[in-house]
Amino acid sequence: MAPKRLLVVANPNASRVSTSLGSALGALFSAGIALDIRRCLSGENLRDLILAAGTDVDGILIGGGDGTVNGALPALLEAGKPVGILPLGTANDLARTLAIPTDPIRAAKIIAAGHSRRIDIGRVNDVLFVNVASVGLSVAIATAQDPDLKKQLGTLSYVSAALRTVGKAQPFKATIHFGDRHESVSALQIAVGSGVHYGGGLKIAPDAAVDDGLLDIYAIGIAPIHDLVALAPGFIDGNFAARDNVRTFRTASVLIETEAPMPVNTDGEVTTETPAEFSLHAAALEVFAPA
Numbered sequence: 374m375a376p377k378r379l380l381v382v383a384n385p386n387a388s389r390v391s392t393s394l395g396s397a398l399g400a401l402f403s404a405g406i407a408l409d410i411r412r413c414l415s416g417e418n419l420r421d422l423i424l425a426a427g428t429d430v431d432g433i434l435i436g437g438g439d440g441t442v443n444g445a446l447p448a449l450l451e452a453g454k455p456v457g458i459l460p461l462g463t464a465n466d467l468a469r470t471l472a473i474p475t476d477p478i479r480a481a482k483i484i485a486a487g488h489s490r491r492i493d494i495g496r497v498n499d500v501l502f503v504n505v506a507s508v509g510l511s512v513a514i515a516t517a518q519d520p521d522l523k524k525q526l527g528t529l530s531y532v533s534a535a536l537r538t539v540g541k542a543q544p545f546k547a548t549i550h551f552g553d554r555h556e557s558v559s560a561l562q563i564a565v566g567s568g569v570h571y572g573g574g575l576k577i578a579p580d581a582a583v584d585d586g587l588l589d590i591y592a593i594g595i596a597p598i599h600d601l602v603a604l605a606p607g608f609i610d611g612n613f614a615a616r617d618n619v620r621t622f623r624t625a626s627v628l629i630e631t632e633a634p635m636p637v638n639t640d641g642e643v644t645t646e647t648p649a650e651f652s653l654h655a656a657a658l659e660v661f662a663p664a
């Protein structure tokens with residue numbers, strides 16, 4: 374159903390907020406939607422803002438990237454209102470997964486049209502994620518990414534950081550437990566995805582879905598450097614999972630253990646560590662998305 378009144382929470386630091394937020398809000402206003410516009414500050418503040426809007430609004434618009442959506446997740450799940458996504462960040466993988474365009478006016482029109490769908494939300498230990506949680510290489514790449522370069526180059530900054538990081542990557546031993554299976558792997562990276570895209574447009578697996586109630590797990594094994602460098606286009610076209618040194622699993626819940634605790638990155642931020650227990654809240658979040 375088309376929303377009549379939206380709470381608008383925008384991250385003032387999102388990379389495209391100054392250039393795109395105004396035209397998106399203009400398009401929503403022209404569509405006859407009343408807007409309650411707020412600035413999001415700290416996580417605590419964000420939660421209060423979202424929950425205080427309560428019954429006064431029939432949708433919550435989040436302006437920002439995946440990090441902004443991730444930060445709002447606990448409050449969004451609690452509020453239970455449909456969520457509009459204005460992809461204004463550097464990484465907009467959730468929007469990409471949902472086929473929400475980065476053009477602000479087109480994204481606003483999708484919200485105004487009011488078509489919604491329900492998507493799965495991942496959980497690792499006590500942390501929620503919308504796209505992916507990972508251990509190993511991607512944590513090192515995220516740490517190596519220069520924030521200024523990230524604003525300028527977007528996905529290319531990820532590739533650039535990846536190229537600088539893979540040469541120094543050390544494999545680690547892990548056990549992946551799910552169902553009756555206990556898979557031992559020696560990996561440079563293990564990633565667990567809920568959606569389709571991550572890392573600024575890189576594809577988890579060609580047939581991954583954000584509403585199938587399943588997590589896609591892949592473990593990248595030890596490989597020669599030239600193979601690792603070649604992984605970048607593999608990620609982008611989604612043929613990554615077909616490579617010899619990649620093992621993939623699909624399950625609704627999984628436990629990943631490593632010899633020593635290792636940091637876990639959720640949607641771009643290090644938030645928890647191994648042992649990492651993953652589960653999925655199936656169809657937990659209602660989002661405005663193209664029909």
Ligand SMILES: [Mg+2]
Pocket residue numbers: 493566567568581582583584585586587588589
């Ligand atoms: Mg899935």
